[in-house]
Amino acid sequence: MSDASDDFDDDMPSDDPDFDYDDSLGGSDVDYDDNDNFDNYDDIRPSDSRMRACDVEHTVLTLDELQRRQREQVDQVASTLGLSAEDAMTLLLHYKWKHERLLELYVDDTEGVLRAAGIQTRDDGAPAKYATVPSKDLPAGFMCEICCDDDDGLETMAIDCGHRFCLDCYRHYLTQKIVDEGESRNITCPGDGCRLVVNDGAIRLVVDDRTYARYRTLLDRTFVQDHDRLRWCPAPNCENAVECGALSAGASRDLKTIVPSVTCSCGYSFCFGCGLPEHQPCICVLVKKWIKKCEDDSETANWISANTKECPKCMATIEKNGGCNHMTCRKCKYEFCWICIGSWAEHGTSWYNCSRYDEKSGVEARDNQAKSRASLERYLHYYNRYANHEQSAKLDKDLYVRTERKMTLLQSTSGMSWIEVQYLAQASSVLQQCRQTLKWTYAFAFYLERNNHTHLFEDNQKDLEMAVEQLSELFERPMQELAENKVLVMDKTAYVANRRLVLLEDTARGLLEGRWRYQVDVK
Incomplete structure (x- = not known):
């Protein structure tokens, strides 16, 4: 007989994604010269300078x-x-x-x-x-x-x-x-x-x-x-302000249809609407809901609901610690069945058959347990992938230091000039930018209703994630291979940047057109 215990482990299961990608990656229609000078490699943009749906006009003021x-x-x-x-x-x-x-x-x-x-x-x-x-x-x-x-x-x-x-x-x-x-x-x-x-x-x-x-x-x-269209840059030690004309007097309404990401001249990108670090493609109201969901104790309670049950008599939270379904509450000594939450005395000799116990309360208990478990599994699916990219984003500083070290080493071993090795800094910057975007795609997807538009969004998300992993793998190769595959690195960097723009552009147009439907109220 299992002894019910109200002491349980708070650890949640891990659900890290395991990607298996093909090494081939389609190139973009971009011609490179080994002597190209990338003066601004923080962001790669097509030659078409027209405003995209995911861009907002803004001015940096000293x-x-x-x-x-x-x-x-x-x-x-x-x-x-x-x-x-x-x-x-x-x-x-x-x-x-x-x-x-x-x-x-x-x-x-x-x-x-x-x-x-x-x-x-x-x-x-x-x-x-x-x-x-x-x-x-x-x-x-x-x-x-x-x-x-x-x-x-x-x-x-x-x-x-x-x-x-x-x-x-x-x-x-x-x-x-x-x-x-x-x-x-x-x-x-x-x-x-x-x-x-x-x-x-x-x-x-x-x-x-x-x-x-x-x-x-x-x-x-x-x-x-005092100016609605001005906001200080949140970067440490930065004294600049950013003016964004995308938000009108009804800013709360506008923030449901656009994600006003701006970039200060110091290089820091943030959301003009809420002041948080850049979170495209997720709108501000969903970002705040997601952060609160991840920080408060609601998910701990959800885990408890999915993995524990309450004693039918004293309502103490208990966890099953054995294989037998005959439970005895440590607090009040009440005996009941773990499967149907019914009194064990009513089971007679049918210890492993709960079909005879068919009261409404037992059915509702099983239904609620299944719903809670399904809700938790869905949350963990998105949270683990969000947390994975968030952890990668926290390593930005280390990645930048390692990139500079690689550039210096490559310059000394290959005979390239400092300008010629800038493609590594460019690849590093694009990787960091895409990790940040991918992180928030999972928060956005968590709140989306399932429909054809959602499937298209997830396809774009998958394409970007595959391309990012391929570029990341290539970026970690030895110095000699990086020198020999300079054009390949540049080509894949441009491809990854383009896939990010495709995802952001489609999502931004969906916001403007009212295409997205959410599982929560965003009013």
């Missing part, structure tokens, strides 16, 4: 270009409304750089707009007043309301509201707002209940250079965050 755009908007608003540059910037910060909306509101209610932005309204149209004044030049009896210092030698500071404080307290207040709290817009006067904003000019006058540099950095961040 920090200088971002600041130039800020100055242009400030100058435009200042000249149009007849305001100072400081007041124009305060207005733009308050209205989140929506200058067209700002101009419309300003015409309708000038005083209301200025008041809402924290700007003192002045009949003469004079710019904001701010200056440091020695306390000895002020009327007798001045005392800083923050530190209560009334020394005649104090430097003081006030803006239009007239709330005057000593310069040290004003500087400390602004430094705390900027450095500690990360504020860059709507920093109001330290006066109790005052809503007037300390503008850029006043901040520059009071704080030190380091704090002002931090303030400008925060302004740059708000500028990008």
